[in-house]
Amino acid sequence: MSERTLPDAPARGRRMIPRDVTESLRAATPLELLFDLCFVVAVAQAAAGLHHAFATGHTGFGLVSYAMTFFAIWWAWMNFSWFASAYDTDDVPYRIAALVQITGALILAAGIPRAFDHRDFTMAVAGYVVMRTALVANWLRAAASDPAGRSTALRYAAGVTTVEICWVAMLALPHGMQSWAWPVLACADLAVPVWAERRHRTTWHPHHIAERYGLFTLIVLGESILAASLAVQGAVDTRAATASLYSVAGGGLLIVFSMWWLYFAKPAHRFLTSNRAAFLWGYGHYLIFASAAAVGAGLSAVVDDATGHGGASGAVVTVPVAVFLLAVWVLQQRPHHVGRGHNLIVPTAAVLVLAATFTGAPVPVTGVVMAVLAGVAAAFTRRRPE
CATH class of the missing domain: 1.20.1410 (I/LWEQ domain)
Structure with a gap:
């Protein structure tokens, strides 16, 4: 048994119950480290795009593109990390959901050059949807297993799903309007945790x-x-x-x-x-x-x-x-x-x-x-x- 495994690991494997906020030796898991490693690719793509913009004299355009693409990277990483801090059961369904989110991160990374150079967000949004769908599944599982945190988990699931649908709908807008819709949807994404945790705080460590x-x-x-x-x-x-x-x-x-x-x-x-x-x-x-x-x-x-x-x-x-x-x-x-x-x-x-x-x-x-x-x-x- 590893130092970070709780004594009731078998029970935790069947139900996604909250972690103990006072748990000692609460360290990052190998799965979280793998998740971070895969995000290196996305960060490298964004940095490479910014370097190219600097080198070609398109600094203003490059900075805006960089801010937009890096937001997607950071926000996807944020949502995984805070959820894992509260509900990391480390069982098979949870690991599969995390691997799906990693796959979405790689799709997002593949779409960064298009988003950076041409403001074509199709592939980036596709990767984002893959990650967010797996996250919603985790929140629904938490809602079913944690009565005390049920309302918060359902709020997260509803909020994430709603904004996710809006991101997909954004792709149908004329190209010029997508850049204006982007900050609105980014603010909506940022608002979801604030709204979800108004009544009950998740047990992040x-x-x-x-x-x-x-x-x-x-x-x-x-x-x-x-x-x-x-x-x-x-x-x-x-x-x-x-x-x-x-x-x-x-x-x-x-x-x-x-x-x-x-x-x-x-x-x-x-x-x-x-x-x-x-x-x-x-x-x-x-x-x-x-x-x-x-x-x-x-x-x-x-x-x-x-x-x-x-x-x-x-x-x-x-x-x-x-x-x-x-x-x-x-x-x-x-x-x-x-x-x-x-x-x-x-x-x-x-x-x-x-x-x-x-x-x-x-x-x-x-x-x-x-x-x-x-x-x-x-x-x-x-x-x-x-």
Whole structure:
């Protein structure tokens, strides 16, 4: 029996009952890790599309497409993760439903290039429907097995199904109108959990949720490292490497390492004590995830510029880094009620990062600013231990 398996595992295998919110050793499961691994593909597709937009000078169009496609990725991952935190029975029907959702994620990933380049959402919506249909089946199963949470589960099932039908109906709209319908439907999707949990909170586990978000943060940071390393490799293979290129590579590593350091400097589970705090923290992570993945696309574009194959400005790196810093400051640091000095260093660093855009070496300068920020944050942490 594994550490995370409850003593009543046979009973749990027959019925989808809530997890214990005080359960010790509540860690991510191998199935959840597989789910995250498959989402790497979707994140990579979105980042690649953004890189191409930067490289070809279509930054505005690329940013809008990136925001739309990354929302679909993030929201599908969110729904699986929070449901699993409350009702992970780890039996055969649950595993099959999770594998179906993974299949939907891969279909979604395959549709991202079309959605990104041509705003053709057909395949992306198809993958989304596959994922959401499996999720609805899980909520209906939870409603049948958990009398206390029945109304909440039925609300989730009804809300998800309704919005899912609307997404499919959107495909019948004229192409130009689909882009206007998209934000409306995205807001409707975001509203479903708020409405569903008004009467009864699902039994999500704070420590487990914090770990799941941390793991996805590692995924998007890994995408940034991979994108930059592949770009540098391509430059070296074509003998286009220059001192500027190596300074970009070094600065990029400092940026990503510091982003990791800052995100994991404070434990998040301690302030996830209510739905209100959880909604703000969980929804706000869209900015953390999207900006972290965008840093990789920006680094790739700056590498192209350093080798004479593009004209991207340093803003494609500095802006997402600044967004990441401010989002981490609001969601991960301020809730810990740190001192005034500690509370000011991150916004100050974000301003300095934006100012680095106008220097001759924005990526190395940003890397130095981030490294100094990580060092100062570490010093404050030693002075004010948890």
